[in-house]
Amino acid sequence: xxxxxxxxxxxxxxxxxxxxxxxxLLVDQLDIDGExxxxxxxxxxxxxxxxxxxxxxxxxxxxxxQILGIEPGAIRAVIVGVVDEVTLQ
Numbered sequence: 320x321x322x323x324x325x326x327x328x329x330x331x332x333x334x335x336x337x338x339x340x341x342x343x344l345l346v347d348q349l350d351i352d353g354e355x356x357x358x359x360x361x362x363x364x365x366x367x368x369x370x371x372x373x374x375x376x377x378x379x380x381x382x383x384x385q386i387l388g389i390e391p392g393a394i395r396a397v398i399v400g401v402v403d404e405v406t407l408q
Contacts, residue, residue, distance in 0.1 A: 320375065320376065320377050320378065320379075320389070321348050321349070321375075321376055321378060322348075322349050322373060322374070322375060322376070322402055322405065323347055323348045323349055323359075323360070323362075323372050323373070323374055323376050324346065324347050324349055324355060324371070324372070324374070324385070325344050325368050325369060325371060325372045325374055325398075326345050326346065326347045326355075326370065327344070327345040327370060328342060328343065328344050328345065328370070329344070329345060329361050329396055330343075332345060332379040333365055334346070335393060337387065337389045337394075338363065338394075340391055341363045341364060341365070341387075341404060342362060342363075342364040342365035342368075343361050343362070343366060344361070344364050344370075345359055345360075345362075346350035346359060346360050346361075346362045346374060346376055346398065347359045348360070348376075349373070350403070353373075353376055353405065355373050359384070360376065360378060360396040361396065362372040362374075362389060362397055362398045363377050363383070363396070363397045363398070364389065364397075364398045364405075365386060365387070365397060365398060365399065366398055366399065366400055368398050368401050368402075372400055372401050373397050373401070373402040373405075374400065374402060375398070375401075375402055376396055376397070376398055376399070376400045377396065377399050377400070378395065378396045382397075383395055383396060383397040386399060388398055392394070
């Protein structure tokens with residue numbers, strides 16, 4: 320799981336059936352200081368995130384499939400939350 324920033328979207332008119340109705344967003348992983356790292360995922364959006372949003376991403380296939388309720392499936396990353404604030408001690 321990591322915190323990332325939505326930097327774009329991916330449009331696919333033909334995709335596997337269990338992705339129909341879901342947006343695909345390009346997410347850049349953030350480092351501990353909140354800076355973009357250049358490491359990115361294409362993630363399935365289940366929380367209506369959009370470009371510029373800071374998001375929480377599950378980057379693990381089994382957990383991602385459980386969230387979408389599919390078994391088996393070709394899913395690795397899912398956006399599961401929009402982050403309002405991060406506080407470091």
